[in-house]
Amino acid sequence: MGVTLAVDGMGGDQAPQMVVDGLALASIRYPTTSFILFGDEKTLSALVALHSHLKDHVTIVHTDEVVTSEMKPSAAIRGLPQSSMRLAIKAVAEGKAQGVVSAGNTGAYMALAKMVLKTLPGIERPALASLVPTLKSESVMLDLGANVECNARNLEQFALMGVMFARYVLSLCKPKVGVLNVGSEEMKGHAYVKEAADLIRAGSIGSSFHGFIEGDDITKGTVDVIVTDGFTGNVVLKSGEGVMQLAMTYVREGFKNSIFASLGYFLARPMLEKLKSRLDHRRYNGGIWLGLNGVAIKSHGGTDALGFSHAIALAIDMVTSGVNEHIVAEFKSEEAHLKKKAAV
Amino acid sequence: MGVTLAVDGMGGDQAPQMVVDGLALASIRYPTTSFILFGDEKTLSALVALHSHLKDHVTIVHTDEVVTSEMKPSAAIRGLPQSSMRLAIKAVAEGKAQGVVSAGNTGAYMALAKMVLKTLPGIERPALASLVPTLKSESVMLDLGANVECNARNLEQFALMGVMFARYVLSLCKPKVGVLNVGSEEMKGHAYVKEAADLIRAGSIGSSFHGFIEGDDITKGTVDVIVTDGFTGNVVLKSGEGVMQLAMTYVREGFKNSIFASLGYFLARPMLEKLKSRLDHRRYNGGIWLGLNGVAIKSHGGTDALGFSHAIALAIDMVTSGVNEHIVAEFKSEEAHLKKKAAV
Structure with missing residues (x-):
């Protein structure tokens, strides 16, 4: 079974077109990956329809709320419970997706990801x-x-x-x-x-x-x-x-x-x-x-479709490599290592 | 009257040749500048003799002691009272020169310059x-x-x-x-x-x-x-x-x-x-x-004659611009400014 990624359809200077075009590019290289795309349903579905090979791999989840680039993290957290960014992160926390990618507001993304995903045990x-x-x-x-x-x-x-x-x-x-x-x-x-x-x-x-x-x-x-x-x-x-x-x-x-x-x-x-x-x-x-309890990639806000597809590729690599599981395992071995040292 | 600079003849990977060649280059652009050159008299005078236009502008002061690039600052301070670097700095402290240039050991130069020149009042x-x-x-x-x-x-x-x-x-x-x-x-x-x-x-x-x-x-x-x-x-x-x-x-x-x-x-x-x-x-x-009570320029250790001549030019510019006097004056005005603010 392929990887499923949650994608903030509305984040980034040239979103949502850049996001959908980026998914289309990534989908050629990673044809088994599925995407859950959050944002304005009408706009997104029209954009997705332009890429025949993409359609079957994308599920669109509608929301009106968008975190803008000028918004303070606190405003994004308190004021927008249904933002496309937040819903995408939530999809990972709920196990619907294995990773999330957004090109939106960095500060808000960091704050939301920490709040929703929490950190890996020990981090x-x-x-x-x-x-x-x-x-x-x-x-x-x-x-x-x-x-x-x-x-x-x-x-x-x-x-x-x-x-x-x-x-x-x-x-x-x-x-x-x-x-x-x-x-x-x-x-x-x-x-x-x-x-x-x-x-x-x-x-x-x-x-x-x-x-x-x-x-x-x-x-x-x-x-x-x-x-x-x-x-x-x-x-x-x-x-x-x-x-x-x-x-x-x-x-x-x-x-x-x-x-x-x-x-x-x-x-x-x-x-x-x-x-x-x-x-x-x-x-x-x-x-x-x-260090987050879930794969989360921040794409540059000013990126284009090619750049966004690289961010998608990175998220897929992180999911398939199981890097987070390895981090958790290494931390356990680190703790054991320290205990053993302390005991000597 | 032109500027007089004290120069560490022995500091730098390619010293002393690079130093003397650098002085020769600088001397073309700044013909009224005099140099007091510290280091091995025999070697230095032979090198200076190769530049006919330089001879009249250089006074060589002999010393055997050289701060090497690996030397710790503490060793340079305690172990070498007569190093070419230290004597060059001392010439500024004693008013014999208006600025010093060395391409030698950075840590030792900083420590010696602080110790010998002291900081400008207020700094x-x-x-x-x-x-x-x-x-x-x-x-x-x-x-x-x-x-x-x-x-x-x-x-x-x-x-x-x-x-x-x-x-x-x-x-x-x-x-x-x-x-x-x-x-x-x-x-x-x-x-x-x-x-x-x-x-x-x-x-x-x-x-x-x-x-x-x-x-x-x-x-x-x-x-x-x-x-x-x-x-x-x-x-x-x-x-x-x-x-x-x-x-x-x-x-x-x-x-x-x-x-x-x-x-x-x-x-x-x-x-x-x-x-x-x-x-x-x-x-x-x-x-x-x-911030030192005297103009002091550190040339890159790996520089060549052209690079060293730029360091010399910078020292001359600093001396002629009177930047240190301006810093002291500005600090006085800063203190007055703060007092006035505090009084309001």
Whole structure:
């Protein structure tokens, strides 16, 4: 039997069309996946009807309520009991779907998902994770903004969840995890960062621990899992997007500088298009809530159908890999590990 | 009368040759500047002799002691009373030079500079600042790692020093300052970051305050002065360097992809060389210690002569602009401003 995903049909700048087109794209690659689509029935069914291969895989559940992008999380929680976002999350909590995807309001999504799905047993704080491109391939980085303040225990849990994600979703046999710091030496950095390193090293994933990494290790691919607090993670991710844009602007401007460069541009254009798609944030579209009792993926609000289909693919990979079950099992073994250590 | 700079002749991976060649380059652009060069007399004088235009502008002061790149700050302080780095800093403290430049061990340089030069009156913590490239031009960012833990008052002082730097060294009439945060809304972020924003807004540079900025605002050039704690600043700067390298690797690889792209590369090559120099970290070579009682510039350890000459140019600009005197004056006016506010 295939995976069933709950989808917020109304979230995202270009929703609902982008959402339905995204499902149509994903459905080609994952023909056994079913979707429960929440939102305005009339609009959604007209859009779905445009994709003949999609129709049989989509069930539409009507609702009028939509969480807008400007809405505060508290307003979405209190004021909209039937929002498309909330109903989609609820479908996972009720076992009707195995995962949820929304491109809507991040803050509201996080608050609703935490409230409705709750955290996995043992997890204190869910984290927002994402894949990031590296010189080697790609790595997973967390937390990217769900928790501005973190303690050592939170970081340790992020490390454990990240390693499970790398092992089961990215299929890495021996993922390496590193904690972001201002230097690779043991003596540097915040006290809670150093304490987190000690906890990880002593814990059940200790053999996967690389140690501290610095900012430039992220894109070097020094480790497969990058652990940091939500403040640093958010700033690093966004500033990195900014630097990438700056680099591409320089390249584009450079090509306009002379006739020869313009001719060079003409010849190199297919390569540059390929480059663009390689750098395309749609490929890295999909904020992953790790630590929730259910698979939940946040698609970028400004994404298009292709980007949304990547978020869908990520949700399917997470469901089929059983990553959440592995996280729970690893936590039990971690607790046993700590008890055994304490007993010695 | 021209500026006199004290220069650590022995600091940097390619020192002392890179240092002397850097002075020779700088001396062409700044022919009235004199240098006091500290290090091995025999080696240095032989290198200086190779540049006929430099000879009359350099005084060599011999010392055998060198701070190596692996040395701990404490070892450099206790074990090497006559290191070339320390003597160069001392020359500023004793009024023999107006600024100091070294490409040596960062930690030792910071510790020695703080100890020997002391901080400017009123400044609690000196900060490490640097110029960063933006889509508009360039901005100054601080702290980049001198202070891992910062409170609101530290950030406020960084803002004030940064604004003075932007006004007098970058010659911006109305520099804008922003505090790095996870969102531009007032309610988000660490408590001390929000408190810092309140302090800056209420202080003497309040009219220059833009508010919170996010990671991608750095390269957008949203503000001229970016204020953050040393942990975040260090990680953001290094991760940004990593992203830039990733982007350039993609471009290089892309050009190798086909015969047409290779031909395109051939034609676009002068542009790409120009691009490389635009992105060249040598242009942004020069960590600026702000808040010390004397001008002190840290050149990148791995830099070459051109990069070192940029660090020298930055030191000269800082001396001639009188930025430290302006910082002191602004602090006095800030205190008066606060007293006046308190009295109301």
